[in-house]
Amino acid sequence: MNYCIGEFSKKIRLSIDTLRYYEKIGLIYPSRDKINRRVYCEKDIEWLNFIFRLKETNMPIKEIQYYSKLRYEGDSTLRERLKLLEKQMDRLYTQKSNIENNIVHLEKKINTYKKMINKTVIKD
Template identity: 55%
Template sequence: MNYSIGEFSKLTNLSIDTLRYYEKEGLITPERKKNGRRYYSEKDVTWIAFIKRLKETKMPIKEIQKYAKLRAIGNSTMSERMDILIKHKTVLKEEITKANENLQKLNEKIDFYKSAIDFSV
């Protein structure tokens, strides 16, 4: 199935301006009809979902651009793309570890306040 930019915007929950920005930055390359209008396919839906996932995990836009360029080249870049993802996974795991440490410290402080409040009452 093919989608107009408006349909694709609704389907992906991204604004038309965001889609145009992604195109300008080389993250997506929609097909064009003879009249020049963009159209998107199911492959684009899957690709946008992956871009959104990378953004949610705080991958820098420059890295997503690099990944997108390699993806556009084709299967010969699979190893390079995997390396990008492995590197990002390492960074993400470090962030998770830090977040868990911070959560633990917050829990300790909350427990301290609970004890202090219960003791004073």
């Protein structure tokens, strides 16, 4: 199914201005009809959902733009796209490790404070 920009904007829950901005910075490349109006399809929905996911992983926008450029160039860029995704996965694992270390540290501090509070309450 094909959508004009207004329909697509509502379906994907992005403003028309945002869609135009995404096109301007090279994240999406919608098709055009005979009178040069943007035409979107289901594959564009899938692609934008993937972009949203990359943004959720905190992939830098420059890398998302580069990934998008490569995607539109076709399958000859699969290796380069794979490298970008693997690099982002490494970042996520590093972030996960840092978060886990911070959780352990905070749990220790919280337990220390609880023990101190319990000692104070017992003395009173």
